[in-house]
Amino acid sequence: MEKKTKYKKSIVCFIDILGFKEFVHDENNISAFATILGSVNQLNQFDLPSMHLKDMRFTSFSDSIVVSVPCKKAAFGKIIRTMAVISHILLEDKILFRGALTCGSLFHENNIVFGPALVEAYLLEESAVYPRIVMKEETLNACLKTCGVCDQELYPKRFHQDEDGLLSYDYLYDYFKFFYHQDAEHFEALINSLKHIKGFLRQEEIKEYPSNIMMKYRWMKSYYNRTLDKLGEYETFDTASYKLV
Numbered sequence: 001m002e003k004k005t006k007y008k009k010s011i012v013c014f015i016d017i018l019g020f021k022e023f024v025h026d027e028n029n030i031s032a033f034a035t036i037l038g039s040v041n042q043l044n045q046f047d048l049p050s051m052h053l054k055d056m057r058f059t060s061f062s063d064s065i066v067v068s069v070p071c072k073k074a075a076f077g078k079i080i081r082t083m084a085v086i087s088h089i090l091l092e093d094k095i096l097f098r099g100a101l102t103c104g105s106l107f108h109e110n111n112i113v114f115g116p117a118l119v120e121a122y123l124l125e126e127s128a129v130y131p132r133i134v135m136k137e138e139t140l141n142a143c144l145k146t147c148g149v150c151d152q153e154l155y156p157k158r159f160h161q162d163e164d165g166l167l168s169y170d171y172l173y174d175y176f177k178f179f180y181h182q183d184a185e186h187f188e189a190l191i192n193s194l195k196h197i198k199g200f201l202r203q204e205e206i207k208e209y210p211s212n213i214m215m216k217y218r219w220m221k222s223y224y225n226r227t228l229d230k231l232g233e234y235e236t237f238d239t240a241s242y243k244l245v
Contacts, residue, residue: 007105007115011079011143012068014121015086015099018131018216020063039093040065056082057108065099066118068108076143077151080158080169083133087171092193094200096216100124101135101169103142127166130219134166135159172197172227194242197224201244 017036040060056078059066067082069075079101090097102124104117128134135143140159144152158174159167179190201221209217221244228239 005107007107009071009104010068010106010108010117011071011075011101011103011146012066012106012108012117012121013079013083013099013101013133014118014125015065015067015097015133016125017063017065017090018096018098019213035093036063036095039089039095042089057113059108059111059113066108066113066121068106068113068117071103071142071146073146074148075146076155077147079143080155080174083169084171084174087133088175091197091200094204096131096220098125098128098131099133100128101133101139101143103139124166127164130216131223132162133169133171134162135169137167140167170227172223173230176227176231194228194239198242198244 017040020036055069055072055075057066057068065086067079067086069078083099083101087097100121102117102121104115104120106115106117107113108115124134124136140156144155147155158170160170162168176190176193179186179193201217201224204217225243228243231237232239
């Protein structure tokens with residue numbers, strides 16, 4: 001028992017579903033509330049071994065999702081792939097989120113999770129403010145030690161530094177690029193996803209939300225447009241018609 005309860009050095013991602021607390025106090029939001037819980041349950045049902053993610057640990061509670069993987073070979077790549085999948089599932093269900101990535105001591109077994117790395121991720125997530133997944137530069141350097149030479153050059157490009165000094169995972173661009181480099185069927189899925197997210201953000205913006213929630217939607221709109229600019233810059237694909245104005 002003592003051996004099983006020792007901390008492991010792990011990479012951990014803590015994700016918070018935005019707006020969850022408002023949902024539970026309004027009976028008119030039962031449908032939206034059920035959608036959120038359905039998304040979380042879907043994450044719980046991942047067949048991780050078939051996705052080459054057998055070392056991953058996943059726990060969801062209330063409005064939070066915790067994903068971790070022991071700090072060993074290829075760990076950073078696994079956590080990035082998982083973050084991309086989670087981002088996709090939540091956005092497809094019209095759910096905004098924010099999160100944080102840390103590296104440190106953690107116990108995560110049988111849906112029980114605790115440790116300094118989780119506390120750090122929880123506190124850092126609150127600093128994210130907007131719908132983004134953030135990390136510190138020292139965390140990125142620690143995570144890169146689990147990667148091969150090629151990935152040490154590739155993975156930092158998936159993060160950019162925001163004005164507050166935090167690194168932010170470019171989950172939208174990562175997701176769109178995955179579809180772009182596949183076959184025609186995947187490209188059609190990309191177009192449908194662009195239309196879906198555009199419609200979601202446009203619809204949400206016209207609602208009478210408090211200013212602190214509207215601020216998050218304005219940030220997401222700007223991030224979406226910047227992602228399309230980046231996609232159009234590097235690919236022969238006209239993204240102008242999908243932008244939000």
